[in-house]
Amino acid sequence: MKILKYKLQFLVLFLLTLLTACVYEPIDGTVEPDPGGTTNSGNFKADFSGKTWTAKETQAIISGNFIEISAINAKGESFGIMIEGAAVGTYAANINILAYTPTGSEYGYWSINDDNPSEDTGSVTITSINTEAKTISGTFHFKGYWSDADNPKTPVTFTNGVFKDIPYITEAETADTFSAKVGGANFIDTDILTSLIGSGTTEFIAIGAEDANSNSISVNVKSNLTAGTYQITGNIATDVVQASYTTLSDINFKAVSGTVTITSITAERVKGTFNFTTNGATPFVITEGAFDVEY
Incomplete structure (x- = not known):
């Protein structure tokens, strides 16, 4: 877990670039259906708490030996994925980062159990990196632990995660x-x-x-x-x-x-x-x- 501290510090910052000022009720199992749909920026969805979450906007960066993917819906809820690796393959969730962040929060449900860092909390699989169209696709699932250790919450399980044709840029293009x-x-x-x-x-x-x-x-x-x-x-x-x-x-x-x-x-x-x-x-x-x- 040599890059854990680095990733924990900066994935939150990466996600904050997409957050809006929308207000919504935090995850509680009775979240209203997403009023927004997907755009031509690719498709991203996942199931949790009895609903299917669908992104309105997505973006990705491939830089050095990292892939970063983020998605946000119309309410300002967001998902983020950050893995050490820049190739097709499967990556363990507990030594990378998968996260769901409620609107406007600096905390979220993360794929790392601070009390048991070696726990197998899931994975993300990169199925395609299309270098001509500059899109990335894959699947994911993970068990998310609330990142505020001083105020723990019940873990949330995220399943059937899919991202398809998410446009990406490289570090050089920034x-x-x-x-x-x-x-x-x-x-x-x-x-x-x-x-x-x-x-x-x-x-x-x-x-x-x-x-x-x-x-x-x-x-x-x-x-x-x-x-x-x-x-x-x-x-x-x-x-x-x-x-x-x-x-x-x-x-x-x-x-x-x-x-x-x-x-x-x-x-x-x-x-x-x-x-x-x-x-x-x-x-x-x-x-x-x-x-x-x-x-």
Whole structure:
């Protein structure tokens, strides 16, 4: 489970790019039929709590050695799939991520049991990647555990999951770039994920990148910032910019000093530079960091 921490952090951010402001009643077994239908963005459906859930919009990204798929219905409920792999085949749910997220929630039903991470909770099968039409198809099923460990809920079983002809783009087509040095050595990203997390005055633009060895760097900047240089002190309650470095062994080292410089920021894109030093007995020193990403 070497990439578990990375994926748990960033799949939620990926899903948040699709969420709407719709209001609905959370999963309770009596959810009203979906008023929306599918569009020409592919088909995605699954059964749970006595109903068939059907997506209105879908999207997918194939980048590096990852496949990310998301779907949303007219009420704002969403599904997300993120797997380590970029080929036809079957992938275990408990070492990848399958998730259902209620509208506007930062929590959802995830395919990982925190109390028993080795539990076989299901799988996702990629049946086709059409490189000419640039679509992806497959099936899935999983047992979902509520991701807020402090407020557990009864697990939900999702069955008969199908996604067909979901259009995908590659990382190169996003035009996003990310670079840095870790201890003087170049950090070469194989995957970049960005999105918004939080709401109102606590909303952050989250930028994350992972290398081929599953080490990852994340940089968060408050979404209402303007161009300028901002200090990292390690106090996440007050810092308007934050950063961290996560190793192959899933150990997360938080930045305790450094800066993030925003050179330009719009409603859709942010560009800047960064450097920071982490906590830990042997701190990581990240230098020459730079990003230019859409969020």
